[in-house]
Amino acid sequence: MITVERLSKRFADLQTGGFTALDGVSFNVQPGEIFGLLGPNGAGKTTCLRILSTVLRPTSGTAFVAGYDVAQHPAEVRARIGFMSNNTGIYDRMTAWEMVEYFGRLYGIPEAALQERIGQLFDRLQMNNIRDVLGSKMSTGMKQKVSIARTIVHDPPVLIFDEPTSGLDVLVARNVVDEIKSLREQGKCIIYSTHIMREVEKLCHRIAIIYRGQILAIGSREDLAEQYKQPDMEELFFQLIDEHEEALKATASR
Amino acid sequence: MSWRNVKLIFMREVLDQLRDRRTLFMVAVLPILLYPLMGIGMFQMTAIFSEQPRTVVILGADNLPDLPLLEGDHFARAWFRISTDADKLRVISDAPETAPSADPAVNEARAKVLEQALQMRELLKRRVDGENELEAAREAKRPIDEVLALESKVHQLIEPLSQRFHASGIQVLIIVPPEFKQNLLHLRDELGRRGADDKVLAPIDYPRPLIVQNSADEKSVIAHSRVTEVMREWERSLLRKYLRESGLPEHLPTPINPTPIDLAAADQVSANVWSKLFPSLLVIMALTGAFYPAVDLGAGEKERGTMETLLICPATRTEIVLGKFLTVMLFSASTALLNLSSLGFTGKYMASLASGGGAASKFGDLALPPFSSLIWILVMLVPLASLFSALCLAFATFARSSKEGQYYLTPLLMVTMGLTVFCSSPAVDIEPFYSVIPVMGPALLLKGLLKATGPDMTLYMYAIPVLLTSVGYSLVALWWAIDQFGREEVLFREAERFDLRLWVKHLLRDKEPTPSFTEAGFCFLLILMLQFLSMKSMQMAMQVATPEEQGVLQIRLLLIQQIALIATPALMMGVMLTTSMRKTFSLRWPGFGRLGWAIMLPFALHPLVVELQASLQWFFPKPPPGLVEALKMMSSESLPLWLVILAFAAAPAICEEIAFRGFMLSGFSRAGKISLAVTLSSLAFGIIHMIPQQVFNASLLGIILGMMCIRSRSLLPGIAFHFVNNVLAILHGRIGETMPDTGIWSWLFRHSDGMLRYQPALLCLAALAAIALLHRLTRHPRIQTVETAPNVDSTLRVLSVS
Known part of the structure; x- marks a missing residue:
């Protein structure tokens, strides 16, 4: 469903001249699978997912989502993905229902089907009590629910979540994680980025550890534990980063 | 593109704006309330103002002649134009x-004032x-x-x-x-006796009244101007009375006294008022109306974090921009219309109030x-609103936050204000050149259309260029807005810290072979x-010079200007900010072939340029007389030809090419679009020529020069051509003037207004030659290896022979 090959992205920067946010990243994700991108802030997770959602164009490399090249057919890709991040806010001056309805219409869902679909979503996500509440009056948890409803209103085969739980309290975060679990059960292809180890352990089938724009390790939890002889995810993470830093130092001093 | 998506986005944005209290206030509430409130304020002000009479004191009222100046405690009403x-x-x-x-109490106050x-009077007497x-x-x-002591004594009294x-x-x-009264009576008697001994009246002088005021005090000034009016009227009547009593015609002092006739009907007077107010208000309000919604839809969307939400929906960037653009335009147009109608109805209502009160309004x-x-207002509003909406949206998209957006849009507001003030000046009317200037064209056309004298056919003709160019400008601005929306560095600009020291350091440290786009732009602004x-300083130098010196001085100043103000900044920036002077200034041997073509091309273009200039003369405003003088000097025989060529040909060819095709073109090319780079550098080249007609010529030549430089990758053909x-x-x-235009020559040349002009036959030949040469000069360079191959020159030679 998602195939990423040697994806790179460079940004111009006033102070340093240029900055490589993503450096030759490759991976693929299958339907019914949750693929975790684990890395600290600034590792390139958001850049990677923004390229997959066609908001940014790659400097080099290719990415296919649901069979379409993100650089060549961005509109086709956008129609087949649901994207949610802490940057995808909701409109202050729209009610929950209007907001989901608006995006549903932009996805071109026929009106009758759309109304039914939104009704179902509001039931499932228990949002009927905030149906006519304006975005500016909602709590963070309510906003997150609206965001999830907005992400899945067109029932996309591919879902991209960029740190969906950051800044949420434990209760809301748990709801979000549960919702993503149920989406996996529906056979969606899900890519999930976070810097929280526990979420990765709980949710993801396979994990890529990303640091400074590069993937340091990739595989299922068990594979990684076996490969690096380290059953603890957190220890494994720090071990990989340390090794990478040392390797960088070594090349710099040589 | 799906219009369904555009409509969806448009509907949402409109709804969103209508739910925003700030927008509603700016767009609807303010205009509806503002003008009536201002009207009420004006009424109150005039009421307060008229309730305060000023105090005039007359001492020696007994000495006034018998034509009554006063009526109780007022001046006689007869002496006022408006008796109230x-x-x-x-x-x-x-x-x-x-x-x-x-x-x-009143009596007491009076006594006190009189006492003072x-x-x-005592002080004055002293x-x-x-x-x-x-x-x-x-x-x-x-x-x-002794004199000084007396002087200071007088001074101390003030x-x-x-x-x-x-x-x-x-x-x-x-x-x-x-004795004032007696003196005047004596004068009258002398006047009556004048016929008796047939002598010229001996000059009669006598002490005159004093009128004391303080011109630094506003109240005193107003009262004084009224008193002066009264005294003048009273004096005239007195004079008439004495003339009558002396058996002389009353009209003696006013032998001409013409009768003014005003043909303006009431509706014309009001049309004139509207023609001054409406165009300016329409422009300013169309911009203000676009300003706030644009900031909200562009920067505000980023600020609230919904931009990315919108970007990942299936709508394309163009659809998003169009939806937003239409929203901004709707608000811009409604703000302008609401303001205009509110002002119109308030004005009409106020005028009816004023005329009901007795005094006729001077506005009809x-x-x-x-x-x-x-209808015309509506027609002109469309291009104005769309231009402002697209511009505001582009700026607002570039901005990171609403605050930043407002900073970017303020210059736009100020430039528009300046243009509006210029347009509302009574001396400015629409002419061909103004009709193609953004904002000015619509404003001036509307002013003409609303005028009392009624539009004539020529004015309707102007509607075509005005509408065409305005729509053109709007489309360019819209294209720019869409382009802004397609740039990820614009959409995802992080709040970067701007540090001047760091930035300069970065400029000097991270030098690249050729200048950046911004550096090229800065170079242009610096030169400008x-x-x-x-x-x-040039003007002052010219003023102090004697007429004989002026010619040489002009040449000298021109040389200084070219070398110091055009070439030097570009060269300095090249040295400081780039690593390769060779690449920046395209210092490369272009080959004899290209050089030769470049020398030949002007011969073909010259007749075409002369004719184009002559045929477009009607379009441009007349150049200022000072410039005409300067240009005459160029052709005057008093200066040696070599000096003129040095100043007007050699220096510009080298200096301007270095700056415009050297530094700026290589900088602008960095944006990646050759056509954009050539357009920008030729526009810069044009603008530096200041006068509209020359701006036009230079911009056209700039395009040719730019293409030549890009294709030959060398500055030399351009210098030769220039x-x-x-x-x-x-x-x-x-x-x-000395060229023959008789016999066979009449096929090629003719003379008109002392200027050599070219005949169609010559022009056709020139055009053909120019096309061929341009084709040669602007074709793509062959691959390096082929170019260095020895047979290239021979091919060129063969071509030039054939």
């Missing part, structure tokens, strides 16, 4: 017959005496210290006088000298413009600013 003005001046006089008021006036004494002392050549005047509450003090009845004018600043082109222009001015 009499109430605006309260007169306190020392005439004994003035009836005391029933209120003792008397004291002032001052007059002092002045007389001083005059006498000067006449008699008294010792200097201060207390002014203080007393201020404290007294008197705005104007009139002092009538004693302010009837609203006819239906056809209203230097030109602007040097204007004054030089030959300017030499031809100089020769055209100098010896063009």
Whole structure:
């Protein structure tokens, strides 16, 4: 469903001249699978997912989502993905229902089907009590629910979540994680980025550890534990980063 | 593109804006309330203003002649043009017959004021005496210290006088000298006796009244101007009376006295008022109406974090921008229309109030413009609103936050204000050149259409270029907005810290072979600013020069300007900011072939340029006379030809090419689009020529020069072309007149207004040659290896032979 090959992205920067946010990243994700991108802030997770959602164009490399090249057919890709991040806010001056309805219409869902679909979503996500509440009056948890409803209103085969739980309290975060679990059960292809180890352990089938724009390790939890002889995810993470830093130092001093 | 998506986005944005209290306030509430409130305010102000009469004190009222100046405690109404003005001046006089008021307090106040006036009269008398004494002392050549002492004594009297005047509450003090009445009667009697001995009247002089005021005090000034009006009217009547009594015609002092006839009907007067107000208001309000929604839809969306949500929906960037653009345009147009109608109805209502009160309004009845004018307002509003909406949206998209957006849009507001002020000046009417300028075209056309005299056919003709260019500008601005929306660095700009020191360091450290886009833009602004600043000193140098020197001085100044203000900044920036002077200034041998073509091209283009210029003369505003003089000097025989060629051909060819095709073109090319780079560099080249017609010419030549430089990757063909082109222009001015235009030559040349012009046959040949040469010069360079191959020159040689 998602195939990423040697994806790179460079940004111009006033102070340093240029900055490589993503450096030759490759991976693929299958339907019914949750693929975790684990890395600290600034590792390139958001850049990677923004390229997959066609908001940014790659400097080099290719990415296919649901069979379409993100650089060549961005509109086709956008129609087949649901994207949610802490940057995808909701409109202050729209009610929950209007907001989901608006995006549903932009996805071109026929009106009758759309109304039914939104009704179902509001039931499932228990949002009927905030149906006519304006975005500016909602709590963070309510906003997150609206965001999830907005992400899945067109029932996309591919879902991209960029740190969906950051800044949420434990209760809301748990709801979000549960919702993503149920989406996996529906056979969606899900890519999930976070810097929280526990979420990765709980949710993801396979994990890529990303640091400074590069993937340091990739595989299922068990594979990684076996490969690096380290059953603890957190220890494994720090071990990989340390090794990478040392390797960088070594090349710099040589 | 899906219009369904555009409509969806448009509907959402409109709804969103309508739910925003700030937008609603700016767009709807403010205009509806503002003008009526301002009207009420004006009424109150005039009411307050008229309730305060000013105090005039007359001393020696007994000495006034028998034509009554006063009526109780006012001036006689007969002496005022508007009789109610009499109430605006309260007169306190020392005439004994003035009836005391029933209120003792009033009497007391009067007495007090009179007392002060008397004291002032005393001071004034002392001052007059002092002045007389001083005059006498000067006449008699008294010792200097005695004169100085007298001078300071007189001077010392001014201060207390002014203080007393201020404290007294008197705005104007009139002092009538004693025996004034008798003196006037004597004058009259002399006038009556004049026929008896057939002699010329001996000059009669007598003391005149004094009128004291303080021109630094607004109240005193107003009262004084009223008193002057009254005195003038009264004096005329007195004169007429004496003339009549002496058996002379009353109209003797006013033998001409023409009768003015005003043809303006009431509706014309009001149309004139609207033609001044509506276009300016329409422009300003269309911009204001676009300003706030654009900031909210562009930067506001980023700020609230919903931009990315929108970007990942299936709508394309173009659809998003169009939806937003239409929303901004809707609000821009409604703001303008609401303001206009609110002002119109308020004005009309106020005028009807004023005319109901008796005094006729000087604006007529302010009837609203006819239906056809209203349609024109709507027609002009569309291009204006769309231009402003697209511009505001582009700026607002670039901005990171609403605050930043407002900073970017303020210059736009100020430039528009400037243009509007210019357009509303009565001397400015639409002409061909103005009709293609953004904002000015629509504003001036509308002004003409709303005018009382009624539009004529030529004005309707202007509608075509005005509408076409305005729509063109709007489309360019819209394209820019869409382009902004497609740039990820614009959409995802992080809040970067701007540190001047770091930035300069970065510029000097991270040098690249050729300048950046921004550096090229800065180079242009620098050159433009230097030109602007040097204007004054050049002007002054020219002013002090004698006419004989002026020619040589002009040449010298031109050389300095070219070298110091155009070439030097570009070269300096090249040295400091780039690593490769060779690449930046395209210093490369282009091959004899290209050089040869470049030298030949101006010969083919020159006749075309001359004819194009002549045929477009009607379009541009007339150049200022000073410039015409300067251009004449170029063709005057008094200067040696080599010097003129040096200043007008050689120096510009080298210096301007270095700056515009060297530094700027290589900088602008960094954006990746050759056409954009060539357009920008030729526009910069044009703008530096200041005068519209030359701006046009230079921009066109700039495109050719730019293409030549890009294709040959060398500055030399451009320099050669530029030089030959300017030499031809100089020769055209100098010896063009002497070219034969008889016999066979009449097929090629003719003369018109002392200028050499070219015949169609020659023009056709020139055009063909120009096309061929341009094709040669602007074709793509062959691959490096082929170019260096030895057979290339021979091919070129073969081509040039054939």
